[in-house]
Amino acid sequence: MEQLNYDVLSRSGYEGFIQKDAPVKVLQFGEGNFLRAFVDYFFDISNEKAGFNGKVALVQPIAQGLTDLINKQEGLYTLYLRGSENGQKVDMKRVISAVDCCLNPYNKSDYDKMMEIAASDDLDIIASNTTEAGIAYDPACNFTDTPASSFPGKLTQVLYTRFKAGKKGVVVLSCELIDNNGKELLKCVNQYIDQWKLGDDFKTWVNTENIFCSTLVDRIVPGRIRDEKEVAKLEEANGYHDELIDVGEIFGVWIIEGPQELEDRLPFKKAGVNVHVVPDVMPYKHRKVRILNGAHTGFVLGAYLAGFDIVRDCMHNETVSGFMNKMLNEEVIPTLVDHLDENDLNNFAAAVKDRFNNPFVNHELMSISLNSTSKWKARNMPSFLQYIDKNHKLPTCLTMSLAAYIAFYSNDVQELTEAGLVCKRPKGNTYTVSDDRWALEFYYEHRNDSDKELVAAVLGNEKMWDQDLNKIEGLTEKVTENLHLIRTEGAEKAYASCL
Template structure:
C-alpha cells in the first residue's frame, strides 16, 4: 500500500521542514512517502517551481548555523518529493492520487490560507475546481469518500493556533455549502483526523528554482488525538499531549522578537536590506530587545508557570537570531505586519494579563496601540 503524502503549498519552508524530515526518514530505511507537492493557487510566478519538483535528483537544502556550540554547514539533497502538480491544471490527477494513494496530507498555505469564497467555492459541476484551499480539500475528501473511504491524517502547518480544528471547520462549512449528505460528514468525523501542529525552523534564503537555506534547529510538534499518527519518526518531530507550551514559546518569544525588530526597522527607517543579525549588531537595539525579553516577556511566562522554559528558549532564540550563516531579511519578516502584531504581541498581552497580576509591558502595549484590533485581526 502506498504511503504517499500530499503536500499543499510549494513554500520554501516545507521544502526545508516536513519534506526534509521525510527525506531523512526514508534515508534511514523508513517506509514513508513519496510526497506530491501541490500548488494551491494559480500564481504563475510559482509554475516553474512546480515543474522543478519532478527532478529525480531532488533539490538542495543547505543547513547552516551553530549546533552544540559547533558550526554546521552541510548540504542535503532532498529526494522525498517525486513530482509537483497544479491544483488548477492537474485536478483530475490530483483527485485520483488523493482518493487512492494518500496516507497523509500536509499543508502550508500562508497567513490567509483558510479564507473561503462561498460564491466561488462550489464543486458540484464536473471537474469544477473551487477557489479556496478549504473548498479544494473538501472536494478532494468527497472524492476519497466516494472511491475508497479510507482513513486519512491531515497535518496543517499554517501558523494558526488550533490549525487542525479551524481547518476542519472550514472544510465542513465548504461541504455544507455544496449540500453534501449526512453520511459524508459522519465519515469525515470518524475517519479523517485533523491534527493540531506547530512548526518551527528559520528558513532564510531560497535556492532557485527550488531548495532553501535553513538553520539546524527544527521542530514539528503534533498534538496527540484519536486517529492522529506521525508520518515518520524523526528527532525533530514530537507527539505531545499539550501543544500550548510549544506554541507560546515560539509565538511569543521567537516570533514576537521578529515582529518587534520589524517594527523598529519600519519606524526608524533602517536599511532596506537589513537582516536580523545586522540589526542586532547595533548595540542599542540589541539592548532594547534584551530588556524587552527580560522585563516584559519573561514575567508573562513566569506568571503562567513557564518561566524556566521561557528563559532557556530566549537564550536559544538569541543564538538563532545571531546565526552567522543566515541572512534573514527583516523585509520578509515585515510582510503582513499588522496581522503579526495581533497574533504575536496582542495575544501575548491578553494571555499574560489573565494571570494573577496585570503585566507591566509598556513597549509591547505601545506597539499594539498603533494597530487597531480590526486592522490587525488575523
C-alpha cells in the same frame, strides 16, 4: 552542467541518503520553498531514520507554479539549512528525495492522478500550506469543477473520492499561518459538504474518521540564493545544476495538535526530529509570539535609535543582548510557566538567541519595525500585563521597551508623507515609520508635545491598547522617565540602566 535528476545525482558522487522508490503516503497542497524546506525535509529524515518508506506527491494549489520544474528534476532538490546552533556556525547540505512528483490539478490528467492517489491504500497524510488566504470558503466553487478553485474545495473533492472508494480516513496537517488552522479548514470542508449536498454519511466519515490537526510551524525560509556567483560555486561543488535550490535556517519546530496516539501513527517521533504532538497548540503559539516575536519587537526600536541596523549586530553588543536576555528570562518566560515546562521555555529562548545571531541572514531592524503599534500590543502587552498581575510591580525591560516604542515614533518628527512618518535618528539620517495611518496621524498630531504629555496621550489611547494604560500604578511616570532618558542619554544607555 547537467540538471539534477536521479541519474545525474548518482554520477555526481553524492554520498548522502537517497530513497528513489517508495509508495506515495503523503499528498501535499503547496510546492513552495517553505514546505520543501520544512514538511518535506521532515519526511525525508523520517525515511532515513524511521523507515517511513513514503513519498510525497505535491499538488500545485493555483494554476501557475513549479510542477514542470519539479518533475523535470524527478522531485529532487538541494536544501541548505544555515544558521547558528549552540553558538556555532552551521551550513548543512542535503539532497531531498522524499518528493515523488508534482501535480497541476488544472491539467485533466494530473487531476485524475490526484484522485487516483486520493483513493489509494497507501495514502495516510494530507499536508498543506496555501498561504493565510488559502483556508477560505468560496461559495462560487462547484463540486463538478475540475478542480474547485479554493483549497478547501479541492480537499473536499479528494476526501469524497477517498470516501467513495471505501478507504480509511487520513491525518490532515494544516500549516497555514492562521489561528486554529486545522479547525478552520474542517469548517470550510463541512460548508462544501452542505452546499454540494454530499450526504450525512460522508459528513460523518469526514468528521469522525479523519483527524484535522491545527499545527504551528516555525522555520525561517529565505528560499532561493540570490547571489549568482554563490549559486555557481555551489553547483560546481555539487556537480549538477539545480533550479530548485532551497535555503532555510537550521532551527525548525513543528507543533501538531492531536490525540496522543497520533505520535505513533506519524513517523516523526521515531525519526527524532523536532516535531511534537500536543493536546493544545495555543500555548506553543504564545511561546513563539511572546519569546521569538516579542524579543524582536521588544528591543529593535531602541536598538535602531542606538545606531544598530541588523539583528545579528545587536546580539554582539553586550548591552542590547543583555537587555533582551533579561527581558526574556526574567519578565516573559515567568508569565508562560503555568502552561509550558520551564526548561522547554528556556531552551526555546536559547534557540532564539542563536537564530538572531544567524551569520547568513542580515535581518534589518527597520523591516521588523513595520506596524510596531499592533505588534507591541500582540507580542509584548500580554507578558507586560501578566507580569504586573503576578508580581504587583512594573517589569523593568518591558516598560523601557514601551518607552523605546514611543521614542521611535516621535524622534525629531520631520513630516507625514504617503509612505509614513519621517523621523530623524540620533546619528543623523532620517527614517520612515510604517504603520496604520491613524497611528501615524496620532503621533504627527502630538509631535510638539512634551515627553509627559506625549506619554499620557499614548498610554491613554484606547484604540491602541483597548484600555487606558495610565490607570496602571506608576506606569505613566516611569515611561516618561525612560523616554526622557532615551532622548537625553541615548537608547543604549537607557537599555544599560535596566541591567
